[in-house]
Amino acid sequence: MLALYLKIAFRNMWKYKTQSLTGIFGLAFGLACFVPVLYWMRYETSYDGFYPEAENIYRVYAVDKQSGNVNKSLSKVYEKALHEQFPAVEASAVCITGQEENCRTDHIPYVRLRMLYAENAFFDVFPQKFVCGDAERPLQVIDNVVLTETMAVRLFGDPEKAVGQQVQNTIRADWPPYTVTAVVKDPPANSNFSFDAIIYSNMVKHFAEIDEKQQWGFFIFDLYVKLNPHADAGALAGQVRDLASRSGTNPNVELRVLPIGDIRHHLNSDAPFTLNFIGLFVASGILLLLSTIFNFLNLHLDFFRQRLRELHLRIVNGATGGQLIRQMLFELACSILIAFLLACFLILLVRPAFSGLLDIEIGVSQLVLFFLASSAVLLASILLVGAVAFWRLSRLAMLPASERENTRQPVLRRMAVTLQLAVSVVFILAASVVMMQMRFVNHKDLGFDRNGVVQLSGFQDYSGKVEAALMDKLKAVPQVEILTDAYFEPRHEVLPYCLSNRVEWPGEQSSANSSFYLVPADECFASTFRLKLLHGKWWEEGQVRKVVLNEEAVRVMGLRDPVGVVIRMPVFEEDSVADYEVAGVVKDFHLLSLRNRIQPALFFPSTRLFNLLYLRVVPGQEMEAIRRVMEILPEVDVTLADARLTPVGELYDRLNRSEQVGLKMFSVLAVVCLLISLFGIYAVASAATQRRRKEIAIRKVVGAEAGTIVRMFFREYTLQVFIAAVFALPLSYFAMDNWLQGYAYRTDIPGWLLAGVLTGVVAVVLLTVLGQVLRAANGNPAEVVKSE
Incomplete structure (x- = not known):
């Protein structure tokens, strides 16, 4: 009996291969997307969850009330x-x-x-x-x-x-x-x-x-x-x-308590991916999986409906309703298991790439457990829905042919394809918005010339002797124009001990409680980064109690003529304050990522060496300069073996890592989901033209032209895309606009982008069904009438 059921199942899969393969590949892809993003969410929210009684461990931290x-x-x-x-x-x-x-x-x-x-x-x-x-x-x-x-x-x-x-x-x-x-x-x-x-x-x-x-x-x-x-x-x-x-x-201090599992995404501002970003992909995975399940069920139920005559003949030959239900459930289970095997293969295939893309460790055993758990729930759910549908179908198969609904439209299948089109539109718009934001970020003026600036970091020298010797060696490198030592590194947020609200200035309002970004640097900082001085000048070597403000600091302080003004501010890493004279004002530039507005910043001299050097090299000779510096490092001291050379532009690009990953993932989801939708539409169009061939023949007999029939079909498929867009465009616009709010500097979502996505999807859908519609419209009505 099992061999017979298998033979029937695979014979019918081949007979209805377009519908079967579309459903199987769609379900496999949906599951292959859902399991990794679910694993990712679990991984990111389970930090230190392996400790005994981790649910009872909390981090206590402080927040300034003002x-x-x-x-x-x-x-x-x-x-x-x-x-x-x-x-x-x-x-x-x-x-x-x-x-x-x-x-x-x-x-x-x-x-x-x-x-x-x-x-x-x-x-x-x-x-x-x-x-x-x-x-x-x-x-x-x-x-x-x-x-x-x-x-x-x-x-x-x-x-x-x-x-x-x-x-x-x-x-x-x-x-x-x-x-x-x-x-x-x-x-x-x-x-x-x-x-x-x-x-x-x-x-x-x-x-x-x-x-x-x-x-x-x-x-x-x-x-x-x-x-x-x-x-x-x-x-x-x-x-x-x-x-x-x-x-x-x-x-002025309030204490807060945070579960240990929330620390990474609530206290670690430099985590590459925010929890909202990860949640967006989990929601996308759920949406995609639900749409592929719906599509899978409707495609398979439709080809079971097309076999009503076969089912009726089995009943006439003695088969019971229960036997028919078991047979159909067995065939459905075979398709599901094939989809699961394909999904498992896809998951294991993309695991290394996914792991490298997100920079996380993905254990095969844990991933397989996630897959098995998800598959078990999915299998039970689909078979439960299938059992109810097959019971109704078996009852329908018992009726005579004259009493069965032969003209019923495939409404559910159209709904399934519409839902998948909607998901495709969501992913396409999401990928487009991420691409526009990346383009905006990459072309945003940072306020300084980052070309040719290289960061030298990753070494440690508390005595200052090694760094002093290193700086002397670097200054002798022909490709190095100038270098600076400063406690500055592109980040998402200011380090707490570099942020101070203890700055005082003439005319300060008693209600003012502004925080300033304190940046210790040397006399070469402005020249290395080629900052634009608006007033005054940068301090010179040997000057100690000088400070340079950025435009935002001047605005916050309300100073009309800041040069020469004396302000009181903390001495870096000391529990004291001192008077500093404003030497100049520098044009605003981005010390942090574009997620943050430019902070009011104070740049002041420091005699301490910070083990963080920036080198400006001769334009076009960056690689040669890096090679020469790497040769010098071990000559200076053995402790410089771990030192790293990184172009400053790359440091800022790393801050946009989540956008780069998001673009790749959304693009893959959009392309594959659209392909699955197009296969579904192809199956719908094929069935529709086959079912409506008599209607088309009659229209042609009474004078309808081929162009009129083509327009009739095109109107239906265009309407299907528009229905999908009515739900998808507002949803995706709201989600991506909310995502963009995480940036202080961001692009807008233009109306032409929404119209362009809609137009593009309509064009691709119409091209997909064009061949079948033309074949149906140009067919000989006499042949159709004879066959009927």
């Missing part, structure tokens, strides 16, 4: 107060992340370690999988260090051999070495903690021992708390909000 500025860090006194005042806090930990140190061992002269500074309490909140060593108190004393398994193997050849070994920091020769006490498994990729080593540093102890009154206004540690499983996190968030105010020492 300015609304976020300070991600706190101090030890906040941790102590939380423990004392809130019994719901079961455990807590403070740490400092994102630090790198140049180190060495007895056998390896240089290695860059990504450090996580913490105390032993860190393991109470974030338990690690220990490979070897002291798993109870690995950070018991100062300079105890825990290595990851990969780093232990790299440094000592084996994790077991690493325990008890020493790692020497090369910043200062008189600092004591670090002692390895344990080795842990490498942290997963979807973690907010990216480290090679966890160390109990003397710096942690120093900051923890500062006077408690001073600590209320001191922000250095990331603070995490682990709540009792029965605690009400919402109630706790309301109670801790005014903790600093109740202390009487820092009334």
Whole structure:
């Protein structure tokens, strides 16, 4: 019986191959798009979700009441107060992340370690999988260090051999070495903690021992708390909000509580993709999958309806309604399983490209689990709908031919094709808007000449000796015109410690609470970036208490003649303020990405070296300059092995990575979805011309011309596209306009773009059905009448 069912199923698939293959390929593509984006959403929202009781772990951070500025860090006194005042806090930990140190061992002269500074309490909140060593108190004393398994193997050849070994920091020769006490498994990729080593540093102890009154206004540690499983996190968030105010020492600070899974997309402004952007693709995947399911069901139900005569003959020969339903469900299941196999192949095929495009790790086993779960739900849903439809179809097959509806129009199939056309229009418009925004961003004047400017970063030199020697070497390179050392790097948001509301100026209103972007630089900054000075001049070497404002800072301060004005501002990285004389005003330029409006900025001299150099090279010799500099780096010092050279234009382009990915993904979705829609329309047109051939013959007999018949069909298909556009264009316009609101500087969605998308889709649809319509319109009516 199974062999017979298989034979019938594949015979009918081949007989109705256009409808069958369109439905199968459509469903496979819909599932192949849905599973990866669902995995992506799960991946991005599950950061650090692998820790035990991760749902009870929260990050505590601060917000300035007046300015609304976020300070991600706190101090030890906040941790102590939380423990004392809130019994719901079961455990807590403070740490400092994102630090790198140049180190060495007895056998390896240089290695860059990504450090996580913490105390032993860190393991109470974030338990690690220990490979070897002291798993109870690995950070018991100062300079105890825990290595990851990969780093232990790299440094000592084996994790077991690493325990008890020493790692020497090369910043200062008189600092004591670090002692390895344990080795842990490498942290997963979807973690907010990216480290090679966890160390109990003397710096942690120093900051923890500062006077408690001073600590209320001191922000250095990331603070995490682990709540009792029965605690009400919402109630706790309301109670801790005014903790600093109740202390009487820092009334301008409010505390906020954030689940650990939300940190990446709420506190990490430099995440390449926003949660809204990812959600947009998840919604697109759901929409596409639903449309392909609808299309699959209607195409298959239609060719079962075309077999009513065959089904009726089976009943006449003794088949029961139940047997017919089982047979049709079996045929439908065969098509579904073929689609699933094709979808699985497509998912595995695009996995490497998808992983590289999004820069995430995609495990095959996890992806397959997502696929199997989605497939199971999909299979059950389609078969359930199919069972109901086949029951009605079996009842219809029992009726005599004269009582069956032979002239019923394929309304559902037209609806399915219309829905898929609507989805295609959404994707086409989305891809077009992303393309226009990318074009706008790429051609937007940044306010400085970025051509020929190269960033040299990725090295670390606290003493200043290595960087000073490096700068001397670079100045001797013929291709290097000028270079500067500045604490500036294109980002999505200003670093918290570079943002200050403690700037004072003459005539300042008491109600003013403006925040200024503080940019320490040297005397060559303006020349390197070729900034346009509107008033005054840039400071010269040796001048210390000078400051240059941008246009926005002048506007915020309300200064009519700013040059020579004395303002008070914080001394960079010092808890003090000093008087600075305004030396000049520079034309506004984009320090941040175009998602942000230009900030009021203050540029001031700094004697500190920031390990961040910018080189202006001779036009057209960028590659030669990069080659020469790369040759010089190892000659200067071994610690420059990890240094990177990146054109500034590329740094700004990286800030638009989500747009680049969005354009590629929307373009693929638009093209394939439109192709599936066109195949569906082709199937509809084929069935319609076959079904209406008698009507066409009669029209021709009574005098209708071929052109009139062609226009009649074209009106129907054009109307179908217009119906799809009525729903799709407003939906896609609203979604993409909302997406564009994330940019302070953005393009508009012109009306001609909507009209162009609609016109283009209409033209492609009409070209798809043109051949069949012409064949039907030019057919011989006598032949049709004879066959009827």
